[in-house]
Amino acid sequence: MSTHEVYFQALxxxxxxxxxxxxxxxERALPPAASTNEIRxxxxxxxxxxxxxxxxxxxxxxxVGRDPVLPPPAPQGTETDLFMGxxxxxxxxxxxxxxxxxxxxxxWQVTVAVSFADAILAQDPSSGPPPAAPEFQAGKRPADxxxxxxxxxxxxxxxxxxxxxxxxxxxxxxxxxxxxxxSDVYDIASLLVSELTYIHQHLPExxxxxxxxxxxxxxxxxxxxxxxxxLRQLLLILAR
Amino acid sequence: xxxxxxxxxxxATALVSGMRATPRSxxxxxxxxxxxxxxxxxxxxxxxxxxxxxxxxxxxxxxxxAMADEVEHxxxxxxxxxxxxxxxxxxxxxxx
Numbered sequence: 001m002s003t004h005e006v007y008f009q010a011l012x013x014x015x016x017x018x019x020x021x022x023x024x025x026x027e028r029a030l031p032p033a034a035s036t037n038e039i040r041x042x043x044x045x046x047x048x049x050x051x052x053x054x055x056x057x058x059x060x061x062x063x064v065g066r067d068p069v070l071p072p073p074a075p076q077g078t079e080t081d082l083f084m085g086x087x088x089x090x091x092x093x094x095x096x097x098x099x100x101x102x103x104x105x106x107x108w109q110v111t112v113a114v115s116f117a118d119a120i121l122a123q124d125p126s127s128g129p130p131p132a133a134p135e136f137q138a139g140k141r142p143a144d145x146x147x148x149x150x151x152x153x154x155x156x157x158x159x160x161x162x163x164x165x166x167x168x169x170x171x172x173x174x175x176x177x178x179x180x181x182x183s184d185v186y187d188i189a190s191l192l193v194s195e196l197t198y199i200h201q202h203l204p205e206x207x208x209x210x211x212x213x214x215x216x217x218x219x220x221x222x223x224x225x226x227x228x229x230x231l232r233q234l235l236l237i238l239a240r
Numbered sequence: 241x242x243x244x245x246x247x248x249x250x251x252a253t254a255l256v257s258g259m260r261a262t263p264r265s266x267x268x269x270x271x272x273x274x275x276x277x278x279x280x281x282x283x284x285x286x287x288x289x290x291x292x293x294x295x296x297x298x299x300x301x302x303x304x305x306a307m308a309d310e311v312e313h314x315x316x317x318x319x320x321x322x323x324x325x326x327x328x329x330x331x332x333x334x335x336x
Contacts, residue, residue, distance in 0.1 A: 006300075013307075041300060048303040055310045064317045077301045085304045092311045096318060 008194030
């Protein structure tokens with residue numbers, strides 16, 4: 001576990017809080033400037049502070065605010081504690097949204113991961129063309145995408161190990177198929193993006209990733225197929 | 241039967257090292273067993289412990305606690321924290 005994983009999960013929290021803010025009071029907070037250097041704990045604090053400020057602004061505008069008092073200082077926790085806390089709060093914020101995180105959002109996030117994997121592959125000029133998309137399989141559920149992304153994470157972890165980078169040890173307890181929501185899949189996808197960003201930063205020869213645009217109207221089967229491309233890319237990176 | 245302090249220590253060493261041994265054999269092998277115990281049981285754990293370092297910015301923990309509290313308050317205001325569309329729907333099963 002390192003600070004960049006906590007930072008990216010905190011960014012996801014701010015993003016969801018911003019969406020909630022737009023739905024309820026038609027306002028958004030500007031995200032903090034992207035950190036260009038090594039991510040520090042101050043960066044995490046800044047993002048969490050922005051998310052908290054946004055929630056309090058929502059409450060004030062709706063007239064349901066309370067005195068903004070910080071709770072007593074928390075006992076010293078680990079980065080894992082913070083990561084899991086943010087993950088839990090992310091899920092709670094998603095429950096408040098009218099337009100909850102959808103497969104289209106996950107599709108976008110997985111496409112960002114694909115663009116980073118593409119850039120990592122491209123650092124080797126001898127690498128061939130990017131892998132083709134696997135066959136489209138209709139009827140996939142968010143849980144299927146979740147499982148495929150967890151498999152991708154295991155490969156990313158092995159790539160990180162090979163480069164000597166410390167990465168989060170992720171374990172997933174099996175839960176029911178209908179207990180996995182697109183928001184959960186989005187959180188795993190954003191974790192993948194954070195790790196691939198981290199790997200990309202440590203490969204100075206890798207070109208910058210391509211800009212990715214959001215698409216609408218995507219289904220879990222579309223995301224499953226896109227995650228299949230990512231899986232093939234990661235296998236290629238590992239095979240080098 | 242009275243047991244001497246030395247025997248207590250020897251027995252404790254045997255328990256720690258997870259081996260059944262008589263006090264006589266421990267007295268001969270005690271230091272070696274302790275070294276084996278250290279190498280096999282403690283040393284592999286140290287890097288794992290070192291990976292999950294305390295997050296030194298205590299403000300971040302405090303901010304997150306406040307955030308969780310405010311989100312809970314908003315969920316309660318918007319439809320109830322224990323039922324309805326804003327109710328908690330379990331966990332994705334992710335652990336670290």
